Amino acid sequence: MVQIPNTPTSADVARLAGVSRATVSYVLNKTDAVRISDATRRRVHEAARELGYVPHAAARSLRAGHSRTVLMPAPAIPVGPLYSAFLNEVQGALGRLDYTVVQYGSVGLQCDDAARAWAELRPVAVLVPGTGIGPRGVAVLKRSGARAVVTLGPERVEGAHALLMDHDAVGRCAAAHLYERGRRRIGVVVPEEPGLEVYSRPRLAGARQALRGTGASVIGVPLAYTERAAAELVANWPELDAVFAYNDEYAMLLMRALQDTGRRIPEDVAVIGADDLMLGRLLRPRLSTVRIELPSGRALAALVDRAVRDPGGEPEVHRVLGSSVVRREST
Amino acid sequence: MVQIPNTPTSADVARLAGVSRATVSYVLNKTDAVRISDATRRRVHEAARELGYVPHAAARSLRAGHSRTVLMPAPAIPVGPLYSAFLNEVQGALGRLDYTVVQYGSVGLQCDDAARAWAELRPVAVLVPGTGIGPRGVAVLKRSGARAVVTLGPERVEGAHALLMDHDAVGRCAAAHLYERGRRRIGVVVPEEPGLEVYSRPRLAGARQALRGTGASVIGVPLAYTERAAAELVANWPELDAVFAYNDEYAMLLMRALQDTGRRIPEDVAVIGADDLMLGRLLRPRLSTVRIELPSGRALAALVDRAVRDPGGEPEVHRVLGSSVVRREST
Numbered sequence: 151m152v153q154i155p156n157t158p159t160s161a162d163v164a165r166l167a168g169v170s171r172a173t174v175s176y177v178l179n180k181t182d183a184v185r186i187s188d189a190t191r192r193r194v195h196e197a198a199r200e201l202g203y204v205p206h207a208a209a210r211s212l213r214a215g216h217s218r219t220v221l222m223p224a225p226a227i228p229v230g231p232l233y234s235a236f237l238n239e240v241q242g243a244l245g246r247l248d249y250t251v252v253q254y255g256s257v258g259l260q261c262d263d264a265a266r267a268w269a270e271l272r273p274v275a276v277l278v279p280g281t282g283i284g285p286r287g288v289a290v291l292k293r294s295g296a297r298a299v300v301t302l303g304p305e306r307v308e309g310a311h312a313l314l315m316d317h318d319a320v321g322r323c324a325a326a327h328l329y330e331r332g333r334r335r336i337g338v339v340v341p342e343e344p345g346l347e348v349y350s351r352p353r354l355a356g357a358r359q360a361l362r363g364t365g366a367s368v369i370g371v372p373l374a375y376t377e378r379a380a381a382e383l384v385a386n387w388p389e390l391d392a393v394f395a396y397n398d399e400y401a402m403l404l405m406r407a408l409q410d411t412g413r414r415i416p417e418d419v420a421v422i423g424a425d426d427l428m429l430g431r432l433l434r435p436r437l438s439t440v441r442i443e444l445p446s447g448r449a450l451a452a453l454v455d456r457a458v459r460d461p462g463g464e465p466e467v468h469r470v471l472g473s474s475v476v477r478r479e480s481t
Numbered sequence: 482m483v484q485i486p487n488t489p490t491s492a493d494v495a496r497l498a499g500v501s502r503a504t505v506s507y508v509l510n511k512t513d514a515v516r517i518s519d520a521t522r523r524r525v526h527e528a529a530r531e532l533g534y535v536p537h538a539a540a541r542s543l544r545a546g547h548s549r550t551v552l553m554p555a556p557a558i559p560v561g562p563l564y565s566a567f568l569n570e571v572q573g574a575l576g577r578l579d580y581t582v583v584q585y586g587s588v589g590l591q592c593d594d595a596a597r598a599w600a601e602l603r604p605v606a607v608l609v610p611g612t613g614i615g616p617r618g619v620a621v622l623k624r625s626g627a628r629a630v631v632t633l634g635p636e637r638v639e640g641a642h643a644l645l646m647d648h649d650a651v652g653r654c655a656a657a658h659l660y661e662r663g664r665r666r667i668g669v670v671v672p673e674e675p676g677l678e679v680y681s682r683p684r685l686a687g688a689r690q691a692l693r694g695t696g697a698s699v700i701g702v703p704l705a706y707t708e709r710a711a712a713e714l715v716a717n718w719p720e721l722d723a724v725f726a727y728n729d730e731y732a733m734l735l736m737r738a739l740q741d742t743g744r745r746i747p748e749d750v751a752v753i754g755a756d757d758l759m760l761g762r763l764l765r766p767r768l769s770t771v772r773i774e775l776p777s778g779r780a781l782a783a784l785v786d787r788a789v790r791d792p793g794g795e796p797e798v799h800r801v802l803g804s805s806v807v808r809r810e811s812t
Contacts, residue, residue: 157624202624204600224555224568224584237555252602253555253584269535271583293488293533377762399760406763429730429760431708432737 158201167197174198178205220244220454221273223264223282224253232425232444239447240277247455249274269294275454277302278310285309298457300450304352306467311457313445316471317349321356323440323473324394324422325368331481333392333420334366339400342374350396353424357394373400380407391419392481398423398430401437405480420481435479443472489532498528505529509536551575551785552604554595554613555584563756563775570778571608578786580605600625606785608633609641616640629788631781635683637798642788644776647802648680652687654771654804655725655753660697662812664723664751667692668702670731673710681727684755688725704731711738722750723812729754729761732768736811751812766810774803 160178164171169190176184177194198204222240241251254268265287268276275298276291285308288299292309299310306312321338328336338354358368369388373379373396384407395401401423405415413419415435422438423430430437445468453466491509495502500521507515508525529535553571572582585599596618599607606629607622616639619630623640630641637643652669659667669685689699700719704710704727715738726732732754736746744750746766753769754761761768776799784797 157626202621204597204621204625206601206603206625224572241555250598250601251585254582266535267581270537270581272537290533290535294535294537295488375759377759402760402763428706428708429733432733 158203160203160205162201163194163197163203166201167193169194175205217272217274218249219271219273220249220251220275220277221268221271222251222253222277223268223279232442236444236447240450241447243448243451244454247451249451249454265290269296272296274298275300275458277450277454279303283307283310297461298454300454300457302470304348306465309465311453311465312467313450313453314467314469316469316473317352318356318359319471319473320424320440320442321353321358321394322360323356323475324353324424325357325360327422327438327475327477328392328394328420328481329361329364329366331392331416331420335369335390335392336361336366337369337371337388337390337393339373339393339396339404340370341396341400342372342379346396353394353396373404375400375403377403377407380404381410384408384411384413392416393419393421395421395423397425398427398437398439399425401439401480402429402433405433405437415480422475422481426476430478433480438478438481439476441474441476445470489534491534491536493532494525494528494534497532498524500525506536548603548605549580550602550604551580551582551606551608552599552602553582553584553608554599554610563773567775567778571781572778574779574782575785578782580782580785596621600627603627605629606631606789608781608785610634614638614641628792629785631785631788633801635679637796640796642784642796643798644781644784645798645800647800647804648683649687649690650802650804651755651771651773652684652689652725653691654687654806655684655755656688656691656699658753658769658806658808659723659725659751659812660692660695662723662747662751665697666700666719666721666723667697668700668719668721668724670704670724670727670735671701672727672731673703673705677727684725684727704735706731706734708734708738711735712741715739715742715744723747724750724752726752726754728756729758729768729770730756732770732811733760733764736764736768746811753806753812757807761809764811769809769812770807772805772807776801 160171160174164174167174173186173190174194176186177191178198244251254271265283269291272295274296276296277300279302283301288307288309291299300313301307301310302313302315304315304317325336336357338357340350340354354370361368369390371383373383380403393404395404401421405421408415408419415421422440424440424442426439426441430439457463491502491505495505498505504517504521505525507517508522509529575582585602596614600622603626605627607627608631610633614632619638619640622630631644632638632641633644633646635646635648656667667688669688671681671685685701692699700721702714704714711734724735726735732752736752739746739750746752753771755771755773757770757772761770788794
């Protein structure tokens with residue numbers, strides 16, 4: 151026979167603490183509606199701890215008619231230190247506002263199917279990084295009770311609040327810097343890895359926009375993140391005198407390939423990356439880069455909370471992402 | 482007035498599809514107990530889609546007495562491409578077995594408090610990477626209905642299945658290679674960043690173990706991931722002739738500091754990293770490294786499924802993590 155341990159109930163907790171079940175529920179679900187003395191709260195917490203009782207989030211949300219769960223699709227691509235710190239900050243800030251943040255993988259699901267899967271969890275709010283959702287997906291989520299959908303991406307999605315990640319500015323910044331350093335034939339690396347178009351497309355567009363009318367040329371340069379691809383690119387070098395390499399890691403790859411064929415950096419080709427990673431400072435010459443500032447996790451949490459409290463309000467739109475050039479030796 | 486969209490119910494779907502509510506529930510919750518024709522299934526799916534109805538995971542799990550949710554604490558530290566691919570593989574494989582994988586941040590929560598927070602979500606199984614849980618946490622999860630807790634870490638936790646990540650082997654492998662290359666005073670970098678002790682401690686222990694009785698010395702070398710810390714370490718260099726640098730990123734940092742003070746690699750100091758990242762191949766000299774193989778996501782998903790079906794079975798223990806040296810120019 152399979153032995154399943156007895157699951158303690160809130161009635162057990164009430165008995166041990168000598169209070170009513172309602173009191174247990176008020177205390178453990180942090181309801182503010184009822185005044186309960188600190189001593190009683192302590193007794194309930196101690197009894198729950200002793201019995202190993204934890205409230206049931208699903209039951210609570212069914213009772214309340216909505217959950218305190220904020221869903222955040224888990225990123226399918228590896229996340230750098232910058233974005234990882236941002237995610238932690240968002241989770242911490244939402245936690246302090248008494249939300250539970252849950253990340254949900256949507257690997258292999260297309261846009262609106264992913265939204266449907268998320269809706270099954272009945273989150274009170276959903277944060278969607280990148281371009282993971284369309285207007286139909288937003289509608290599905292709202293119909294199943296989500297009070298707020300917030301996108302973090304390059305474009306607005308109908309019905310959702312938007313933190314517009316201004317990746318154009320990253321490209322503008324890099325291209326303007328290269329132009330200022332006297333470069334006129336400028337390549338912009340477009341990674342071939344899937345999932346990065348969301349960032350690479352606006353970066354290229356921003357670079358083009360920055361140099362429109364100057365007579366300088368801006369060329370998109372497709373590049374896969376492999377040594378072979380970098381070597382091939384350099385072997386058929388389109389005689390560029392500068393490259394914005396998408397980010398520091400692609401910059402390192404490209405610098406190595408250029409140096410291996412005897413090109414001098416920055417004399418023959420200036421190279422600038424983005425993200426201001428440690429590795430750029432360790433390269434020789436030291437890599438110039440675009441430092442990117444993400445929005446504060448606290449501001450994002452506050453937006454979610456505002457939207458949850460006022461689900462009928464106009465969608466908010468904020469431009470976020472600060473960009474600034476850090477010039478080192480490679481440009 | 483706040484306008485909240487009308488949430489469609491399963492009754493609406495039943496009406497539109499011309500079937501009973503029970504049929505809607507059978508079809509959308511993928512119950513196999515009842516035979517339903519493909520045509521009816523299609524009608525139900527179409528009606529649900531048209532109305533934008535999605536089943537409620539929490540209600541379903543309350544009805545069923547357990548959920549199909551597998552909880553996976555979201556890593557608080559940035560994850561490299563290797564681990565990120567592994568997480569995606571696990572999620573995909575569990576998804577194909579009809580589980581819903583949810584990642585839950587536990588930033589700022591200590592061990593057993595985290596387990597209590599996870600238990601609120603009533604997962605049917607929990608995967609815990611690192612050393613995020615103790616025997617009490619496992620008991621809390623089981624009492625609240627989790628049928629399986631699987632840890633991925635250096636040690637077994639009572640009551641849980643264990644995939645033992647053999648980080649000792651990574652250290653053994655690196656140290657044996659350096660010894661074989663004629664080195665006798667070997668440093669092992671121990672990162673000062675919090676959260677990495679779980680990996681660094683067994684790596685150092687493995688290196689010591691590999692060279693016990695050989696007369697070679699193995700010294701733990703604390704190092705923070707900053708240029709200043711690396712420069713200070715090199716300025717007070719304990720005259721080591723080789724270093725296992727924890728991983729490729731610390732190796733890059735240390736190589737740069739050594740080269741900046743005129744030390745030749747590998748002549749004066751041999752350096753080996755771990756993880757086999759691209760950046761190691763781009764360094765000059767090219768970085769030797771320990772390639773680490775994670776367990777297959779499919780095997781882990783199968784273990785979870787087995788454990789969920791037979792919650793009373795003996796905890797399984799598997800040693801995982803393959804390690805092999807990739808020798809390049811730095812050793």
